[in-house]
Amino acid sequence: MTIRNPGPEEYRQLSPEEKKQLLANGNRVEDWSTFFVCDPFFPDLIRNTSFSGEIRIQGLHPERRSHDGRTLEVGICNSEIRDCRIGGQTVIRNLAYCANFNLGQGCILSDIQEIYTRPGAKFGCGIRNPGEEESSRRRISLINEAGDRGVPPFPGMTGSDAFLWSRYREDSELMRRLEEITDRSFSGSDRGEIGENTFIQGCRSLIDLRIGSFCRIRGADVLEDLSIDSSGDEPTSIGFGTILRRGITGPGCSILDGAMAEDFVLASHVTLTKGLRLSHCFVGDNSTIACCEVSNSLIFPFHEQHHNNSFLIASLLMGQSNLAAGATVGSNHNSRSADNELHAGRGFWPGLNVSLKHPSRFASFTLIAKGSYPSELDIPLPFSLVNNNEHDGCLDIIPAFWWNYNMYALVRNSRKYAARDRRIQPRQHLEFDFLAPDTAAEIRSALELLDQWDPTGEADNLEAPRGLVERSRRRVRILKAAAARQAYREMLLYYIASTLLPGLEEKGAGLIAGLPGDTDTADPLEWINMGGQLVPERKVDLLRDEIRSGNLAGWQDIHRRCEKWDKTYPAEKIRDAWACFLLLEGNIPDAPGWQRLFTAAEQIQEQIAGEVYKSRSKDFLDPFRTVNFQNEAEKTAVLGTIDGNEFVRQIRKESDVMIRRFRSVRQLLK
Template sequence: MNNIKKKPLSELGYNFIETQLPKGKDEYYLRNEQWSRQGEYRRLLAHEVEALVRNDNSSDDWNNIFVSNEFNPQLVQHCHFFGMVRIGKLEPYYLEFHNLRLPVGLYNSTICACDFGDNVVVHNVNYLSHYILGNEVIVANVNEMATTDYAKFGNGILKEGESESGRIQLELCNENGGRSVMPFDGMLPGDAYLWTRYRDDLQLQQQFKAFTEKQFDKRRGYYGMVGDRCVIKNCKIIKDVTIGTDAYLKGANKLKNLTINSSSVAASQIGEGCELVNGIIGYGCRVFYGVKAVRFVMASHSQLKYGARLINSYLGNNATISCCEVLNSLIFPAHEQHHNNSFLCAALVMGQSNMAAGATIGSNHNSRGADGEILAGRGFWPGLCVSLKHNSKFASFTLISKGNYMSELHINIPFCLVLNDEHDNRLKIMPGYWFMHNMYAIARNSWKYVDRDKRTDKTQQIEYDYLAPDSVEEMFQGLAIMEAAVGNAWYALPENTPKKELTEKDLRKKGKELLLQQPEEVARLTILVKGMENSSREVQLLKVHKAYALFRELIVFYGMKNIIAASKPSFLALQAAVKTAKRGEWHNIGGQLMKAETVNLLKQKIRKNKIAGWPQLHEQYIEIGKEYATDKLQHAVASMLEIKEVSLKNFTPALLAEWLEDSTRTMEWIAHNIRHSREKDYKNPFRQLAYDNANEMNVVVGSLEDNAFINETLNELGEYKNRVRKIINEWEL
């Protein structure tokens, strides 16, 4: 039975706060803290009350209507007021936005205990309750817009008198709730990542909960806010929603328990048919066309479109999800998912990722409970109709070819193509695929994400380069795997049967020798690995002799590129900057790369309350970001020297000059492969089938010569060569 309460009409608009008020406070005390303009209002004059009554307005008590000196009663018509209402300046103008033109004033609306700024437009609002509207706000054709005294605006907190069962949590990365976090306004991808990891560190987890609890007031009675110049039209239900300035809400079905961040430089928009419940929406977000989102956080400048469903998930900055379903996932910045039949469930996706049509990342119920997870490094790209099984883990920039992968995968070499070869009944993995066959795509992705980073608040310094500490560490791991696999394949030949049991070190030594000195011999071997698929079938590595050489060359190039970027004045200055250079583990903390020891120190400070809240943690992100270039330089030099097998003390100007010259050839190779991999699209006769001639193709897809990214790459090549020549000359190498 519906619990419909019947109360005296005289109470409508009053007794907003249902719990006991603090001593000496009335029900408006928090409202007055939120709206500091109450001193600008006065009571209505007798002739103003008469004018309002003539205009078919009513109030339970005209003494509770307060107005500014520039109030015009003729601009209030057919309205019913309950409780205390304060109305700002009303002047004989109309406001226009996107061809919607409406006169300033309040018309045909029921208004219950609200405050209005200057020159607002309120038209046909059936029920507007306990809201504070800023200046020049337009609200038109809204069924219900109300705030409750326990409104939390999407934050995972509890108000006075509420039980724990009422807390909103995001069940990220796992459907069983074992990695749940409490959402809060201002939550960064790094916050969500740190909170979902390290679940066995109870002290750390308790601190994160305490950070969130103390960031928000538990008192009841806050009003919903609508910032200046907001436009809200043709919406059905808006309940417990606070909205920043310059937001545009049109045709939404239901908006409940939300914070919608918006500003004049990063305006957010919500469009037709959307239903959003229990969420935080960042600055500059776009939500359009039938989206359903429940228990979610959208970081700044992210987008949901075309019927997408986002549930129990965090969507990182500059990410777009269209037409598909995403559940229980933590997604780092720069994620693309555009297809109606793609599905992502219980996943940690570390950014710069792209989900193709038909990709099913998380057919989750393959264990005895819904507790599986997918962990994917940067650049994760499952291709058309890929189906993956939990639990699986992927290194950075893994491309997965079309297929149904029946077993769990652990792909721990980066830049791979993963292929399910049903004919041979083998899993085949090609390390370095991107460098050999699609340099255009991987280089352009790094470029476009920098270009499309629209964040106005860059607290976290996000790494977009495909050659960075995290991916390079994985490349070293890949080198070791390839060496051991080659050694094992060579000794597996009957003529090479070893006379003693071989260790991992023995296998790697032989494999490295063959890869460096006899790559043509390696090309003839069938190279198998173990531990990458949870099955009894064979897993084969392809083109290892090419990938191994490319990994080594690109690691050296990574070192050279960072030396050049550091812009040191001399070789001695470079030596001083890298005197403590070393390799080590790095972590991707929400798109921001940090050394493992930095993360450990961060956790230690949190445990000891030296970092006592989310704002202080965000300050630490900024400080760590300031040190990133230095840390990255040290890592790059250490990585380069390890490949070259030269110690830091034996690193001489002559060696640097030689390697700088070599790096220009690597840069030339990269530029050539970027153009070549794109050029194949123009020379492919099947690509040309859709066009009558080459001119038509150039009009439709653009000519190769006019490709902005390729031309930018050629410019960078020229600039790189100039900087190398400048360093060699100025440092007298």
């Protein structure tokens, strides 16, 4: 039988026979005049329970409910319940105290010591209730421990929201308007909520909660002052020993195995587990954090940090990052106060036992070799390997390291993130490609720097000016600079060709006619990574203007604007690639210029496939890979072969297709 949500007029008081049956079953009702039910109602399904305040039960009829192999009979028993609305066909067992909650249909709640809502509960939101002082507003202190980038959290907060609010602190009117919007959009309440078909079992203390539908909570220790988004398509799970206070969780999250978090916002499909300690953080979509400590950080999507002794604090990580075991990113302040920060572009990878000082800044896809780095760093060269060379007493940087020496990992990571995106309803377009407008801009800047440091362009190794890249007087060596220059140019050419390719295939030369016709009006755009979504800076400035003016009056309006950005991103990206092409050519490209571009693209695509094969084949050719095998046959049975590697074969096939596409467009533009 289907139980629906009844209207107020469908509730009724109990008949004398129903009252008699309830009392006979060992129940106690403080005031019969405030006890209401909807039909169908079977009073024999309620036993040994005390009711007080206003009670509304939507309907109960005999049925057995199953969850995780356990079968329970619908009904209420062995509980104390005060001022609650109880959805139809619920299972309630052994609630020592339950007060001020609305329970959705089909919920299963059992063995809970206390579950209640306090007056004026805010459910993790950074709002002011009517009559409260501004000092009562709660903020999460992102990026900076001193709190001067504090952001009031709210349900549905995205990475772009957190970035907008924490980054533009000099814009006081924007800050004021965002607080007003949040206060209008959300409110406190004296009643908590639990959505339909939610399962909660074996918990100690549940206070001030708004929980979505189909959520699974088992064995939690303390859940307090939270909004937990969950649905049938994207259920959230909370497991044994967890302690969560003052937070917001997005849909599809998993918080398990003793994780502890306070003052936080989780986007969708975030996993916290294995004793993690998290505080004052925003964690982006599809991130996994375990076994470590993370504090005061704004983390964009696809962050991985799951080793037992890593530490991250006071940082802005712009996505697709990975912290290895023993990495200490934070706490080493070079200041009289804990007010320094670390900012890193996409693809930030500090290696084993890396220790970094704040403040520091890193270009996209910086790989940091094992070591304790004694001074602050400002690494402007993307795709670099950074090494603290203690033997020679210097800092070594190999620019374009990923492209030249580990193409397999570089290409695979881009595919991996796209394949692992578990969002059912994406709220932002995330850029997974390692060659995109943000990295293209960094590559152009890196080429300019290399030209400044070596105007001849001939040096294979050179030195950066002291005190510029590292806050010290020791040498900073740029190794394999000539190879890096070549790699950066190849990356730019490939970015241009692969970005323009779909439009040229669709529109032919007509695409070119719709683009800026001279180099003066076709400068590459300035781009901002807004929580994993790449946006031209001018659009972010316009967004700020519209918020300040009141044209965008709510978070839904702001989010709709971000959705519009998604739709225009491909065209903006094409315009950016076109501007890069004009810079390289120095003028509007003629037919030979187009031929050079797509001939180079064919060669680079072949190079990508070859380097993917070459970099992965090192793992199979290394003689030390054989030491744990009795013979070659055993090794092949366990590891396979390079020619049988599925990803290598996939890239070979895709490269063949791309080469044909490049060749076809090249013929079209003759």
